[in-house]
Each structure stands twice: as structure tokens, then as C-alpha cells.
Amino acid sequence: MITLTTENFDEQVLGADKPVLVEFWAEWCGPCKMVAPVLEQIEAEYGDRVTIAKLNGDDHPEIVRRYGVMGFPTMNLYRDGEVVRQIVGAKPKRLLVADLEGHI
Numbered sequence: 001m002i003t004l005t006t007e008n009f010d011e012q013v014l015g016a017d018k019p020v021l022v023e024f025w026a027e028w029c030g031p032c033k034m035v036a037p038v039l040e041q042i043e044a045e046y047g048d049r050v051t052i053a054k055l056n057g058d059d060h061p062e063i064v065r066r067y068g069v070m071g072f073p074t075m076n077l078y079r080d081g082e083v084v085r086q087i088v089g090a091k092p093k094r095l096l097v098a099d100l101e102g103h104i
Contacts, residue, residue, distance in 0.1 A: 003055075004054065005055075006062055009055065012051075012053060014081040016051060018051060019051070019077055019078065019079045019084075020078045021050055021051070021076075022053045022055055022078065023036075023053070024073060024076070025056060028058075034090045035090040038091075038093045038096060039054075049104045050100065050104040073089065073090060074087070084103050085100065
């Protein structure tokens with residue numbers, strides 16, 4: 001799993017050669033802690049088709065503002081530098097994978 005910062009976001013996400021699922025999270029966010037192991041499972045199973053990355057929204061608010069993220073966790077799926085899917089809130093793995101189908 002890639003840890004994103006303001007400095008590496010454009011290169012790691014917008015310049016990526018495969019889709020990137022970015023979780024916008026915060027240390028104080030309980031649902032973020034619930035979704036973390038689900039993202040690890042998705043990375044293990046679908047890592048050849050999608051890159052999983054995390055951005056601490058409290059540490060990098062300019063990226064949060066750039067993409068209009070209103071709450072945590074929010075997961076944006078980027079493909080070719082564009083957001084193709086936004087998922088708000090923690091979800092079970094099967095629902096999260098269903099949201100990603102057709103995009104990865």
C-alpha cells in the first residue's frame with residue numbers, strides 16, 4: 001500500500017499506469033480503521049489490476065480540498081488521472097469490490 005503526500009500525489013496517482021484507489025482517511029476516524037484491513041485484502045487479491053494508496057487528509061488538506069472530499073473515509077478511484085468512482089464511508093469487502101467492478 002502506498003502512502004501518499006502532497007509531494008508525491010500527482011506522480012503516484014495521476015501519472016500511474018493502472019487504476020489507483022486512494023483512501024482519504026484520518027487518525028481519529030473509526031470507520032477508516034474498519035476499512036483498512038478490507039483494503040489490504042483487496043490489494044492482495046487485485047493488486048495486479050489496481051494500486052491501493054492512502055492519504056491522511058489531516059496532514060494533506062490541500063489534496064482533500066482539490067477533490068472535494070467532505071468526510072472520511074472517502075475512496076476515489078483514479079484512472080488516467082481522472083476520478084472515475086467515489087465511494088464514501090466504510091463498506092464490507094463484497095460491496096467495495098462490487099463498486100470497483102467495471103473500473104479495474
